[in-house]
Amino acid sequence: MGQTxxxxxxxxxxxxxxxxxxxxxxxxxxxxxxxxTTPISIKAFKDSGAKxxxxxxxxxxxxxxxxxxxxxxxxxxxxxxxxxxxxHNLKYFFDEKDMGIExxxxxxxxxxxxxxxxxxxxxxxxxxxALGAFATGMGSTDLAYAMIxxxxxxxxxxxxxxxxxxxxxxxxxxxxxxxxxxxQIGVNGxxxxxxxxxxxxIEYLSMDDRFSLCNMAIEAGAKNGIIAVxxxxxxxxxxxxxxxxxxxxxxxxxxxxxxTINIDVSTLEPxxxxxxxxxxxxxxxxxVADDLSVDQxxxxxxxxxxxxxxxxxxxxxxxKKVAKKTRLIVTxxxxxxxxxxxxxxxxxxxxxxxxxxxxxxxxxxxxxxMGILGENERCISTTxxxxxxxxxxxxSEIYLANSAVAAAxxxxxxxxxxxxx
Numbered sequence: 433m434g435q436t437x438x439x440x441x442x443x444x445x446x447x448x449x450x451x452x453x454x455x456x457x458x459x460x461x462x463x464x465x466x467x468x469t470t471p472i473s474i475k476a477f478k479d480s481g482a483k484x485x486x487x488x489x490x491x492x493x494x495x496x497x498x499x500x501x502x503x504x505x506x507x508x509x510x511x512x513x514x515x516x517x518x519x520h521n522l523k524y525f526f527d528e529k530d531m532g533i534e535x536x537x538x539x540x541x542x543x544x545x546x547x548x549x550x551x552x553x554x555x556x557x558x559x560x561x562a563l564g565a566f567a568t569g570m571g572s573t574d575l576a577y578a579m580i581x582x583x584x585x586x587x588x589x590x591x592x593x594x595x596x597x598x599x600x601x602x603x604x605x606x607x608x609x610x611x612x613x614x615x616q617i618g619v620n621g622x623x624x625x626x627x628x629x630x631x632x633x634i635e636y637l638s639m640d641d642r643f644s645l646c647n648m649a650i651e652a653g654a655k656n657g658i659i660a661v662x663x664x665x666x667x668x669x670x671x672x673x674x675x676x677x678x679x680x681x682x683x684x685x686x687x688x689x690x691x692t693i694n695i696d697v698s699t700l701e702p703x704x705x706x707x708x709x710x711x712x713x714x715x716x717x718x719x720v721a722d723d724l725s726v727d728q729x730x731x732x733x734x735x736x737x738x739x740x741x742x743x744x745x746x747x748x749x750x751x752k753k754v755a756k757k758t759r760l761i762v763t764x765x766x767x768x769x770x771x772x773x774x775x776x777x778x779x780x781x782x783x784x785x786x787x788x789x790x791x792x793x794x795x796x797x798x799x800x801x802m803g804i805l806g807e808n809e810r811c812i813s814t815t816x817x818x819x820x821x822x823x824x825x826x827x828s829e830i831y832l833a834n835s836a837v838a839a840a841x842x843x844x845x846x847x848x849x850x851x852x853x
């Protein structure tokens with residue numbers, strides 16, 4: 433009986449053939465912490481009596497949620513991570529000098545390698561499956577166990593195969609594909625499963641689109657999202673100084689899947705997820721008919737804060753202005769993305785249109801800072817969650833969409849189809 437890509441990755445790490453539902457202990461290739469979750473891991477590490485990391489070069493701390501510090505509490509929280517990083521001489525500690533949102537920064541740095549097993553104390557760690565790795569979020573104490581032992585326990589997930597077919601239409605991106613998947617199966621439709629994305633549509637998706645696709649696997653309850661390596665992946669990795677040689681795994685033709693879902697994207701429009709669940713997806717045609725004004729537009733996050741998102745937005749906003757009663761906040765996911773956008777003149781276009789451009793941060797996405805919503809305000813956002821109170825006041829509303837829909841909506845001051853501009 434054949435194996436899925438996820439089963440093969442674990443088999444390689446364990447040293448024997450494993451199948452779905454088996455309980456295994458696997459070596460971890462990269463542990464990812466951030467300024468919010470790592471202090472809890474550090475406390476558990478110290479409380480255990482541990483003095484030394486199992487493998488300091490397999491541990492990365494990325495200061496990305498409330499950095500630069502927004503208040504005294506976040507400053508003290510960050511101080512814990514900084515002191516630990518300096519004490520253990522962490523090679524992969526990223527602070528204000530070289531900052532970025534962790535799930536954009538680590539692939540950029542070549543720290544995510546195909547075939548790896550990756551864990552992070554952040555639910556959107558599944559983003560890294562776009563590079564043919566197994567990547568999943570865990571709790572902070574789970575991270576501490578891996579910091580101490582270099583390993584962790586897993587139940588090998590069963591896999592759901594998502595087969596996308598056809599070339600996407602204009603302004604249909606990876607974000608729309610995953611919103612359609614979640615719309616079909618619901619927020620718990622893939623509970624503790626691997627979502628394996630495949631089909632001829634994949635060849636039309638950039639790495640940015642693939643990161644978005646895998647990023648939101650968790651919003652369907654999935655343990656991980658994963659895409660097999662192809663030439664587009666290899667091209668992305670070509671200029672990266674990878675930690676070690678990649679290992680490419682591919683699912684066998686006779687691999688076992690608990691479900692196969694076929695989606696023809698030739699008929700797919702941009703999708704907008706209405707409050708208060710990512711599964712509450714409607715077509716852009718439906719959303720436009722609902723005539724929904726927006727107080728704030730946010731373009732950023734680990735889902736859609738990449739260079740392609742900024743380019744898409746700038747191309748739509750060029751020569752236009754943000755609507756009088758609407759705020760547009762753009763947060764590039766890393767400093768390097770910000771630099772590239774500046775070099776290409778995209779930041780000038782955004783600012784001239786009326787946008788405010790911030791430093792890389794997760795702040796607005798989780799309602800921390802840099803874009804909190806007030807009472808009854810409505811926001812269209814390129815982020816990944818639209819739960820009640822996610823971005824601010826509990827009476828506010830969040831509509832999830834791609835960068836083109838967001839930019840077009842900023843111009844009109846209401847949810848707008850970018851194909852009409």
